[in-house]
Amino acid sequence: MVYLPLVVNCKEWASFSAQKGFVEDQFGLGLIARAVEEGIAVIQPAGIMIFNMGGRPGQAVCRRLFERRGFRINKLWQTKVLQAADTDISALVEIEKNSPHRFEFFMGLASDQPICARTAWAYGRAGGRISHALSVYSCQLRHPNEVKTIFEFLKNGFHDVSSSLDLFFEDDSVADEKIPFLAYLASALKEDSYFPYEPPAGSKRFRNLIAGFMKTYHHIPLSADNIVVFPTRAAAIENALRLFSPRLAIVDQHLTLNLPRKWLTSLVMEDAEAKDPLEDEITVIEAPHQSDLMIELVKKLKPQVVITGMAHFESVTTSAFQHLLDITKDIGSRLFLDISEHFELSSLPASNGVLKYLAGNPLPAHAAIICGLVKNQVYKDLEVAFVISEEQSIFKVLSETVELLEGNTSAISQNYYGCLFHELLAFQLADRRRHSEREAQKPKSVDAIGIANSAISVLNDSELSISEDQDSTLIHMDVDQSFLHVPSPVKAAIFESFARQNVSEAELDVGLNIRQHIKSEYGFPTDNSTELIYANSSLSLFNKLVLCCIQEGGTLCFPAGSNGNYISAAKFLKANIVTVPTQSAEGFKLTEKSIIEVLETVKRPWVYICGPTISPTGLLYSNHDIEKILSACEKFGARVIIDTSFSGLEFGSDGWGGWDLANSLSKLNSSSNPAFSVCLLGGLSFKLLTGALKFSFLVFNRSNMVDAFHSFPGLSQPHGTVKYAVKKLLGLRERKSGELMDAVATHIEMLKSRSKRLKETLEENGWDVLQPCAGLSMVAKPSAYLDKTVSIKPTPKDGVCAEEGSTYDIKIDNTNIREALLRSTGLCINSSSWTGIPGYCRFTIALDENEFNQALGCIVKFRNVISK
Secondary structure: OOOEEEEHHHHHHHHOOOOOOHHHHHHHHHHHHHHHHHHHOOOOOOOEEEEEEEEOOHHHHHHHHHHOEEEEEEEEEEEEOOOOOOOOOHHHHHHHHHHOOOOOOOOOOOOOEEOOOHHHHHHHHHHOEEEEEEEEEEEEEOHHHHHHHHHHOOOOOHHHHHHHHOOOOOOHHHHHHHHHHHHHHHHHHHHHOOOOOOOOOOOHHHHHHHHHHHHHHHOOOOOOHHHHEEEOOHHHHHHHHHOOOOOOEEEHHOOOOOHHHOOOOOOOOOHHOOOOOOOOOOOEEEOOOHHHHHHHHHHOOOEEEEEEOOOOOOOOOOHHHHHHHHHHHHOOEEEEEEOOOOOOOOOOOOOOOHHHHHOOOOOOOEEEEEEEEEOOOOOOOOOEEEEEEHHHHHHHHHHHHHHOOOOOOOOOHHHHHHHHHHHHHHHHOOOOOOOOOOOOOOOOOOOOOOOOOHHHHHHHHHHOOOOOOOOOOOOOOEEEEOOOOHHHHHHHHHHHHHHOOOHHHHHHOOHHHHHHHHHHOOOOOOOOOOOOEEOOOOOHHHHHHHHHHHHOOOEEEEEEOOOHHHHHOOOOOOOOOEEEEOOHHHHOOOOOHHHHHHOOOOOOOOEEEEEEEEEOOOOOOOOOHHHHHHHHHHOOOOOEEOOOOOOOOOOOOOOOOOOOHHHHHHHHHHHOOOOEHHHHHEEOOOOOOOOOOOOOOOOOEOHHHHHHHHOOOOOOOOOHHHHHHHHHHHHHHHHHOOHHHHHHHHHHHHHHHHHHHHHHHHHHHHOEEOOOOEEEEEEEOOOOOOOOOEEEEOOOOHHOOOOOOOOOEOOOOOHHHHHHHHHHHHHHOOHHHOOOOOOOEEOOOOOOHHHHHHHHHHHHHHHHHOOO
16 A cells, blocks of 8 residues: 655745646645645555645635545544744735635634634734644545546646546445546547547447447347437437338327427328328327336227337336237337336346346347436436347338438447446456347248338438448548547537536526627627527438428428438428529539529428538638528528538638628518528537537527427437537637637648648549538549449349459449449548539548548549559
């Protein structure tokens, strides 16, 4: 055991007070705080530090110094000593005058009642003798290795965050959750310069941890490919219903809160046969939270989808679950069973009938399990959900659906719950006994509702994420994410948001900061009455707007050359879509003339505009451009969606001048068509360089759209930790903080350089490039490769029985250029079916430096493998 005694002469207090850098400096304990933190780095895990502490700052302050740094403390001894006559305590009096803190002195040695510094100063001036406590503390770290990791991270450029750190917890179970996670987060932020790509189905590590927990604690042989991750349980339920589009669904009344109102108010039963089968109208019937009543409803109503939980008394045995499986199978219903309330992240989980059943039986093809992770000790309302299905086709379509409707689930939220799973798996001793095997069951065909035809059509036609084999490493130039270096201010804000305790509502209120941001960046008019709507992703906000358009009977107008993810999502939601033609001479930008020609033929138009930075071309709309477009939209009473999510990183904007939407809209409002409205959609991940930290917003210039928007609840909301970090970073941006603004400038210069390098490489290798001036992507046409032949190796997916080393040829055209490049080089891009621009593919440039260089190499390699 290592002892580190530390004795500090109380007479040195006055010089200590001038120290800066520790929150304890204000109490004269700065050097002791430094000694404590230096001691953390060298003490052995079971070691003890001994401190001889003068008690003038007060016993509570002295204890707090150690406790917030993760120590358990024990007061070994205490006495009183007379204050040296030559020590001036007037500085303490001044501190008390300007703060609520009161120092602790005593009148003589016999008194037990403390007096403040002001009283002690007056008493001493009058000839009295004053004293202060002298205590000896024994300090031992409660989670030594994890606390060491945390402070190792903080001392590397994040010392300012240490003032927000609080590792004291009354409840050990809270400490056991939070401290290991903070250590994990510190390690990740220290070691990783960026947040890596994760598939939309969820982090592979996180899904493996869930599968490992199920196998270790519940003896269920699952793999990562049986698990799809969603932001919330509500999102999982709504997405499943949209995927199958049942004419009639029965849903547990506890699970209907976030479903669209239209589903809960429509009633299609007797006349269902007479309805147009292409209409895919969903009706939801609420059911009691009790399996026998649910089963009775299922027997009578014969729904196509059943979504239910289980009462606590029914969850203990397998019988209720077995009965639900049997009745839904008999009538051909899809069953989604929610076990959120009964799933325990514990080393001694309670009995669970559903998991008992799965330990001995495969999950039938018509059934899936939904589980929302909400039961943690530390971060209220931090949620991640997952769906379990052992039917591979259902896993695939659920993964694609979450990609279209939600985007990626928060990586940090997955990391938090992943840390809990990891701790539980590390705690569990390896079980050397052979597990009981599941009963052998022959696969049976499922006579249940299939995926909606409209959904199948969209999923088949959409360019979604390419699933990677276990050992393959693909280079993704086909995702709307930044994998650039995350700067220190962002890392500090992320860590501080999780390290803080007792955060006030004011510290989470980002409204004023967002309004200021919107005003300064785009001139969009807002005031205190303007309602801001937040979500984790811009895509989820956009999808709610699409539903508003559908409800209004509107038509969504996309310029040719828009983000393919948004268009696929709108098609999946069954919106009426019209493409506005764009021309190469204008850089495939929307113009006043082109939008007027379309709006003349459309009723109730909704116009999507991506700007100022256009995704995917990387060009810019000037203020004059947007003013002309808005004027045209106003004449036809169009609802306008301006998507700023891809803006903020303009590197070729000389003479651009920015936007002044307030001035543009003021010219229209005086004689505006009452149907005309504009909403501003945006995100902050590009502007604040936040990487995996996602935060998006939506604001309307007229209130007539707000009620319609709120009729579609279920948005995945940013957690309080995200709001805290975003508020802090927006504050730095508003103050033009040097380190953050320098990082933004560095990123912009890097993107400018990358854009130039990629353009040169593409042109040297037979591509026609449209030069971007902003954002993370560019488009290019593979002119030299069309009608050429490339030899590729077959895979099992091709259905080709091939010998080792064999290849087959494909002739390159606009529809297969993506596959040809992928199969021959491992580079993922988007083809013209994604960009909407005939012949032009999309390349993103915000990759890690090493991967970007590999991507350039892949482009050169592709030229070399093409047959002449």
